[in-house]
Amino acid sequence: MSATSAFAEAVVRVATPLAYAALGELVVERAGIINIGLEGSIIAGAYGALVFAGHGGAIFGVAGALLAGILLATLFAVFVLVLRADQIITGTAISMLALGTTGALYQTMYGSVGAALTTPTFAPMVIPGLSSLPVVGRALFAQPVMTYPLYLLFPILAWWLYRTADGLALRAVGEKPSAAAAAGISVSRVQWLALLFGGAMGGLSGATLVLAQAGTFLEGMSAGRGFIAIAIVALGRWTPLGVAGAVLLFGAAGALQFLAQAMAWPIPYSISLATPYVFTLVVLAVARGRAVAPVALGAHRE
Amino acid sequence: MSDPALSLRGVSKRFGRTLALDGAELHVQPGTIHALLGENGAGKSTLMRIAFGELRADDGVVALAGTNREWSSSADAIAVGIGMVHQHFTLVPALTVAENVALGDRGFWGGYTPARAAERVRKIGTQTGLVLDPTARVADLSVGAQQRLEIVKALARNARVLILDEPTAVLSPRESAELYGWLREFVAGGGTGILITHKLREALTLADDVTVLRHGRTVLQSAVSEVTEASVVTALLGDARGPRVGSARRSPRGMRTDAPVVELRRVSMKDARGVLRLREATVAVCAGEILGVAGIEGAGQFDLLRILAGRRAPSSGTVTLPSRIGFVPEDRLRDAIVPTMSPAENVALHDARHFRGHMPWRELESEAVAIIAEYDVRPTDSATIGALSGGNQQKFVLGRELRGSPQLLVVENPTRGLDIRAAAFVLDRIRSAQDSGCAVIVYSSDLDELLTLAERMLVCHAGEVREVPVEMEAIGRAMVGIT
Numbered sequence: 158m159s160a161t162s163a164f165a166e167a168v169v170r171v172a173t174p175l176a177y178a179a180l181g182e183l184v185v186e187r188a189g190i191i192n193i194g195l196e197g198s199i200i201a202g203a204y205g206a207l208v209f210a211g212h213g214g215a216i217f218g219v220a221g222a223l224l225a226g227i228l229l230a231t232l233f234a235v236f237v238l239v240l241r242a243d244q245i246i247t248g249t250a251i252s253m254l255a256l257g258t259t260g261a262l263y264q265t266m267y268g269s270v271g272a273a274l275t276t277p278t279f280a281p282m283v284i285p286g287l288s289s290l291p292v293v294g295r296a297l298f299a300q301p302v303m304t305y306p307l308y309l310l311f312p313i314l315a316w317w318l319y320r321t322a323d324g325l326a327l328r329a330v331g332e333k334p335s336a337a338a339a340a341g342i343s344v345s346r347v348q349w350l351a352l353l354f355g356g357a358m359g360g361l362s363g364a365t366l367v368l369a370q371a372g373t374f375l376e377g378m379s380a381g382r383g384f385i386a387i388a389i390v391a392l393g394r395w396t397p398l399g400v401a402g403a404v405l406l407f408g409a410a411g412a413l414q415f416l417a418q419a420m421a422w423p424i425p426y427s428i429s430l431a432t433p434y435v436f437t438l439v440v441l442a443v444a445r446g447r448a449v450a451p452v453a454l455g456a457h458r459e
Numbered sequence: 460m461s462d463p464a465l466s467l468r469g470v471s472k473r474f475g476r477t478l479a480l481d482g483a484e485l486h487v488q489p490g491t492i493h494a495l496l497g498e499n500g501a502g503k504s505t506l507m508r509i510a511f512g513e514l515r516a517d518d519g520v521v522a523l524a525g526t527n528r529e530w531s532s533s534a535d536a537i538a539v540g541i542g543m544v545h546q547h548f549t550l551v552p553a554l555t556v557a558e559n560v561a562l563g564d565r566g567f568w569g570g571y572t573p574a575r576a577a578e579r580v581r582k583i584g585t586q587t588g589l590v591l592d593p594t595a596r597v598a599d600l601s602v603g604a605q606q607r608l609e610i611v612k613a614l615a616r617n618a619r620v621l622i623l624d625e626p627t628a629v630l631s632p633r634e635s636a637e638l639y640g641w642l643r644e645f646v647a648g649g650g651t652g653i654l655i656t657h658k659l660r661e662a663l664t665l666a667d668d669v670t671v672l673r674h675g676r677t678v679l680q681s682a683v684s685e686v687t688e689a690s691v692v693t694a695l696l697g698d699a700r701g702p703r704v705g706s707a708r709r710s711p712r713g714m715r716t717d718a719p720v721v722e723l724r725r726v727s728m729k730d731a732r733g734v735l736r737l738r739e740a741t742v743a744v745c746a747g748e749i750l751g752v753a754g755i756e757g758a759g760q761f762d763l764l765r766i767l768a769g770r771r772a773p774s775s776g777t778v779t780l781p782s783r784i785g786f787v788p789e790d791r792l793r794d795a796i797v798p799t800m801s802p803a804e805n806v807a808l809h810d811a812r813h814f815r816g817h818m819p820w821r822e823l824e825s826e827a828v829a830i831i832a833e834y835d836v837r838p839t840d841s842a843t844i845g846a847l848s849g850g851n852q853q854k855f856v857l858g859r860e861l862r863g864s865p866q867l868l869v870v871e872n873p874t875r876g877l878d879i880r881a882a883a884f885v886l887d888r889i890r891s892a893q894d895s896g897c898a899v900i901v902y903s904s905d906l907d908e909l910l911t912l913a914e915r916m917l918v919c920h921a922g923e924v925r926e927v928p929v930e931m932e933a934i935g936r937a938m939v940g941i942t
Contacts, residue, residue, distance in 0.1 A: 333553075336559075340549070
């Protein structure tokens, strides 16, 4: 495999968990909510995938991840939508809670030498024909099955957001909840559903890490992907197409470290590891001031 | 006569301790334009929000074409053909015209497509003359176009009874004329229009019937052909003058000079949307003089008073103000004090921008104590300003603003929400300020209060500022735009 196609393969691999998380957060933010607790849904999803896959195989693991992600999003929704707590504080608390709890549970259930433990995983699924395309063939079509639904999810979301009455309702809620309510839309119902969807996608992001990549669980293995996904949504300017592009960009930033190793570039390993996070800061600085964020994003409603 | 298109009988509504509506009546004949008039707080908007299902009446009946109705939400009222265009628009600025019209439609697979929504907007445009570009973003529309869009939204849901709350308040005269032209056609085609307005002359030219509310009661119901402007003004303002607070107007004892301390020349003010709120106002106030300001909501006095208080820079014109100005804004809790802070901290806020470094808290404490004693603020040992009653807050704010003897005092609704004793105290202090040579500008929505205080009167109407004689009749007429 050439260095180019190895790099392209790494881009897609790194991008897959980010894509699920960012897709979910996109829907949440279009409903006017910023869920910093996404990191919590990802790590909970990863842990849920581990536990369930251990009992019933990889497919069962996906179900566990969905369940765990939704559970964390439900907790966030109860605080933010029912108790009207601050979104940022709630989200931060939920992320910390999930990171701490999954770590403690893992140690309790599998012991401190659990690293040896491996779970059933999805092997790469090579799609005949398409995978022989030059350069991107193997990158796009010889991935674990977790990657493929994304190729449909982004276009479906774009269609749903701009072409259906429900998508319109979601956008209106994020822009001006009072107007949406005046038109007979239940703002809290829309926000609930958006949050649950966001939690499910966060869970799938965690499932990807465990079932399609690491093959095991590590404490804190979400590694800030929830926060990076929030930056991705901003860079993608809150549109499905933009977010898809931003996901690939971040995928490339993350894949650089593999390229650096493969090409034996004289860059210290720790610095190449930091690439995605430095890139996030650069992006936030550059994308600032051109915001087209939903107007009511993060607004505290009484 | 056929059944009224919309009938409200004996409608009462209480908000907390205020009785907003007290057995109000409104009967609107189909195919007519009905003007609903009343002063601020007379209950017009409340009554219409009840008709539209946004509020529930405590008592009374809403009937549509002779059938009694109960709404559980405005969706019910919309379903039977009532539409309402609110004074503050309910549009989503980031969405397109077509999307705003489609908002709230049901259906995941069927119903909405962008093309169908755009087609609907175009169709309504050709049928009614309310032409809008379906793909335009609402944020880019003029205020007049936004208003057309609100009407199109109602028509898209087949509204036959259309309630317009102050539709021309934000429109240019030409846009107003267009709107009224359209409304006549709508009614000629069998629709029914209810027009809430402050603009008496417009209402009487346009409407077939008129209903006047005062203090939540219906005081006049008539065909427009059977009333005169004068009789409507009397109904609006009421002829019974209640017992008055404070002493009667008297000639000032203070030092008068003829050199103005405050001068505005051809001062204009535009709001964020670029709408002219104040047009070429010219005002002069001398030391020791009380100038009264009156105007219905949104007539421009809000900006005028903030310019006079030095709180806002005008868009154009020249402003001469003294260096020391006291300002008592209408909304104390929002604009004058921080309720959770102590009296001393609230004193410090008055000229917080002059402090540097270490705060002289001891001096500020003693100043707060002095204000509390001199202005009879009770209780005297309150830990926070928010714990005081409204009247005591107002006395405290007035005391703070008058400390250091300002050359100009600007006061808005000085006695609103105050009991008789506190109100008399506040008015008395305003007069003492005048006597000591302070120029005073008072805005009040209570005309009687202005009559007892003011020596000269300015009235704002649709952004124009005009000096009028200090007489109830003249002020009332100028407020509704009769020259």
